[in-house]
Amino acid sequence: MNYLNGTIPAVWASTPLTDIELTGNRITGRIPDELGRITTLKYLYLESNLIEGPLPQSLGNLTNLGQLDLGANAITGRLPGSLGNLKNMIYFAIGGNPITGKIPDFIGNWTQLVELEMLGTSMEGPFPPIFYTVGNMRMLEVSDLNGGDGKFPALQNMTGMLYLYLRNMSITDELPSYIENMTMLLILVVKPNMK
Secondary structure (H helix, E strand, C coil), rough: CCCCCCCEHHHHHCCCCCCEECCCEEEECCCCCCHHHCCCCEEEEECCCCEEEECHHHHHCCCCCCEECCCEEECCCCCCHHHHCCCCCCEEECCCCCCEEECHHHHCCCCCCEEEEEECCCCCCCCCCCCCCCCCCCCCECCEECCCCCCCCCCCCCCCEEEEEEECCCCCCCHHHHHCCCCCCEEEEEEEECC
């Protein structure tokens, strides 16, 4: 076990790194803008640290990035629109951060996305219509959306879903019939907040 502290060094921008994994340390401060210059980066795991502030727009320059885990930090603000450029994204996790704003339309650009985790944020619903074009999804975990429309998300294109977790989203709709077409679905969790 390591307990690295300090900030992410901006000088890393001059390296050809493909993988940065700093999960479970005590990294503080903001993600530096310079990180967006490491265009060789494919994996960025910063989960469970003390990172704060908004995400830099420069992360949208990491067009080779396929996996981004920022969960369990203190990241604030909205998800920057530049993240829509990350068309190789297969795994994105932002849960456990006080991120605000609506679920962004740009997730529809992530046509290769397999897993999306947005548990315990301060984001707003409902799911944007373009989101339903993401057909490769295998795992979707969303909770605590504010201002939803009460409808069950239209996920009918996600027929390969294995794990669907929707908690505290103010869904008042009935279970949709398309669930029966999710023939690979192993786990379905739809429940209110259990405090």
